Amino acid sequence: MEALNLYGAGDIRFEQSPKPTIMNDNEVIVRVETAGICGSDLSRYKKLGPYISGTTFGHECSGTIEEVGSNVSHLKEGMRVAVCPALPCGDCTQCRQGAFSRCPSLTVIGAVQPGAFAEYVKLPAENVLPLPNEIDADTAAFIEPAAVVAHGFYKTAIEPGADVAIIGCGSIGLLAIQWAKLFGARYVYAIDIDEQKLKVAKELGADQRVNPLDGPVHEQIHDLTAGEGVDVAIEAAGTPITSAQALALPKKGGEVVFLGIPYGDVTIERFYFEKIVRNELRVHGSWNGLSAPFPGKEWKTAIHSLQTGALQVNPLITHRLPLSDGPFVFKEMASGSPGYIKTLLYPGKTGQKERAINHLK
Structure with a gap:
């Protein structure tokens, strides 16, 4: 499958990687439709965040269920979904209190576990949320950052x-x-x-x-x-x-x-x-966007607000690009090139380039 893999500071490569496989009965595989570039992705690109060399990075995404584990009954193949990328341990004192964002072992996909800048990503079923029809794939890629901001306001x-x-x-x-x-x-x-x-x-x-x-x-x-x-x-x-x-x-x-x-x-x-x-x-x-029951009210509120149009995200989208443009766009963003707010990447769209500069020209 197509993937953007991070090997070191300023070294990301668009290449073929193995498609993930179900290893746990509670896992699902999502076919990624839209992935957004987050500021933390740019930090990892600059070697200012945790990751394992060669890992597929990225964590803001939406997609469609490709495969489900045998214990997963509430999700079906073909369902449109949003992805919560945070992976708390679930067993520590903070997690038992429902403070998942404070989990000492908290990680996200795209750091240790392969992330969303790929055609497919694997997650625990509890990290995948079905989407209402009113939310398209691009809008759904904003659910995670919207939940992160809501988490701060709830404090x-x-x-x-x-x-x-x-x-x-x-x-x-x-x-x-x-x-x-x-x-x-x-x-x-x-x-x-x-x-x-x-x-x-x-x-x-x-x-x-x-x-x-x-x-x-x-x-x-x-x-x-x-x-x-x-x-x-x-x-x-x-x-x-x-x-x-x-x-x-x-x-x-x-x-x-x-x-x-x-x-x-x-x-x-x-x-x-x-x-x-x-x-x-x-x-x-304020860190991440999690509360109990996992992933939290932040996610429900974000989905509802995007569904009703109370939150608008199209004005934030400045670039829509195929995943293959990832190395170029990260280099541009890291150099401080103007005109970037939110860049969306599309796996499996090699050769189909659409640059949408909505507001900054």
Whole structure:
């Protein structure tokens, strides 16, 4: 089968790999229709995340059931499905408490176990969710990142009428803007240095665009909120600078949620750090998108919101490419080429190239 395999920093290869086979009666094999490139995939490409050399990577995907194990009765061949890529152990203290995202042994497909950048992927049956007819394959590839963002919002005490600031308008930030509204936000501030991404943010419901190039972010936010700050700040950029800046955005007693992971040391100046103490902030780390019963309410909510159209993902899609273009597109993204938000890859489509630049031209 076609696959994108990662061998080292900057070394991904489009090649033929063995098709997975059922080894456990509770497993299923999914024929991948659409796979999305996540920021963590790019990090692994840069050798900043865990993986085994030569492993097929990728974890955001949707597809169709190809084969089921003998103990699987709720899934049938030909069913359209979404994939939860997270693999908690199920036996540790955290898992027994339903806190699967905190499992010390948690891994995802595409790191140790072969992932979604292939024609087929194998998973436990509990990781596969049937899709309603209203959700197409491309939209279904966003269920996992949508669940990840919802997980962060569920950690907060957000109430209807809240003011929310979203730092970073990549795919996670653009989903966060929409989730903020669905969780009842009155006003959403979208923060990014890329004016084109801010334009997309506005289309998706952001009430105010804030560009750090126009001045310190905290000063702009405080001016826009009559000196108070926001109720909730969501850090979705995953950079050392924005990780510090997020702490200066909430009002006293407000909250900060960290969805992004900066792949570099974070030095927090006293000005920012003391905001935690003096303003009695509640700071949340948010990892993956799991809760009990597995995979969690985040997934049900994401599927429902995509099914009803409350969450819109088409504006996030900037590129649609065959899997064979993977080595090229990763090189482009790693070099910082502009114009990328969410890239979707299609296994088995070699030679069928469609580049869809929806918003960034």
